[in-house]
Amino acid sequence: MSTRIAFLKGHGTENDFVIVPDPENALDLSPAAVAALCDRRAGIGGDGVLHVVRTAAHPEAAHLAGEAEWFMDYRNGDGSVAEMCGNGVRVFARYLQHAGHVTEGDLAIATRAGVKSVHLAKDGDVTVGMGSARLPEGEVTVSVGEHGWPARNVNMGNPHAVAFVADLADAGRLLDAPPVGPADAYPDGVNVEFVVDRGPRHVAMRVHERGSGETRSCGTGACAVAVAAARRDGADPAVTGTPATYTVDLPGGRLVITERPDGEIEMTGPAVIVAEGEIDAEWLENALR
Numbered sequence: 543m544s545t546r547i548a549f550l551k552g553h554g555t556e557n558d559f560v561i562v563p564d565p566e567n568a569l570d571l572s573p574a575a576v577a578a579l580c581d582r583r584a585g586i587g588g589d590g591v592l593h594v595v596r597t598a599a600h601p602e603a604a605h606l607a608g609e610a611e612w613f614m615d616y617r618n619g620d621g622s623v624a625e626m627c628g629n630g631v632r633v634f635a636r637y638l639q640h641a642g643h644v645t646e647g648d649l650a651i652a653t654r655a656g657v658k659s660v661h662l663a664k665d666g667d668v669t670v671g672m673g674s675a676r677l678p679e680g681e682v683t684v685s686v687g688e689h690g691w692p693a694r695n696v697n698m699g700n701p702h703a704v705a706f707v708a709d710l711a712d713a714g715r716l717l718d719a720p721p722v723g724p725a726d727a728y729p730d731g732v733n734v735e736f737v738v739d740r741g742p743r744h745v746a747m748r749v750h751e752r753g754s755g756e757t758r759s760c761g762t763g764a765c766a767v768a769v770a771a772a773r774r775d776g777a778d779p780a781v782t783g784t785p786a787t788y789t790v791d792l793p794g795g796r797l798v799i800t801e802r803p804d805g806e807i808e809m810t811g812p813a814v815i816v817a818e819g820e821i822d823a824e825w826l827e828n829a830l831r
């Protein structure tokens with residue numbers, strides 16, 4: 543019998559992930575291996591992979607070992623690397639609790655976008671300190687077919703273009719990445735969000751994610767949407783001195799985003815471990831050929 547590699551499956555508002563515990567960073571998780579694991583027909587299936595590594599064991603994160611014991615080595619479903627994954631951090635924290643590495647309460651998780659503070663509440667929700675948003679200068683536009691909209695450029699550690707539309711159906715089927723202009727605005731690609739209002743400080747969104755396609759939810763995207771909506775609504779906390787809280791409905795569930803006057807953004811939502819099992823190492827090896 544060939545070697546087995548442990549995995550778990552989890553999701554946060556139906557943004558789903560293959561979780562691969564690998565404390566000593568011993569596995570060669572190449573882009574091809576990640577894409578094979580995320581393949582929804584020939585593999586396990588997921589929007590991305592959460593590679594669970596002790597911070598001290600990963601060359602990109604070892605400098606953060608004094609601040610956080612675990613590093614979320616996040617990969618998109620196409621095998622590309624992204625700086626941050628908001629839903630992923632919640633599921634990552636839930637995995638650490640499931641595996642007995644942490645109990646409920648507060649913990650820190652290292653990511654490529656720095657160390658994130660996480661609170662595991664008794665009632666099942668997880669709150670993540672997402673840091674603050676950057677709003678690069680310059681107009682960007684998003685197009686779908688003959689439609690075009692001005693969009694807000696928001697960086698949550700990863701890039702987002704947020705377009706407010708009349709109807710979420712205006713985004714079409716989102717089978718491909720919607721063109722974003724100007725062409726040089728996002729040299730490394732971008733996550734694109736389409737937003738409609740549902741009520742005061744209440745929006746709904748769809749997202750086409752860089753490296754994963756349309757997903758049921760995007761945590762960093764929901765934060766980008768809340769930040770863009772607060773600027774549109776004259777509720778920028780840095781100006782008003784008052785925190786701005788938005789309820790964000792996604793196809794896969796609901797997230798609550800609060801931006802404080804100091805710029806810190808908190809995201810609260812569910813995180814679920816669905817299953818665990820073993821990957822056949824020989825299968826994975828063959829999948830790379």
Ligand SMILES: N[C@H](CCC[C@H](N)C(=O)O)C(=O)O
Binds near residue numbers: 629759760761762
């Ligand atoms: N596709 C994103 C990373 C995952 C973001 C999303 N799943 C989230 O929950 O924040 C990117 O390439 O920047």
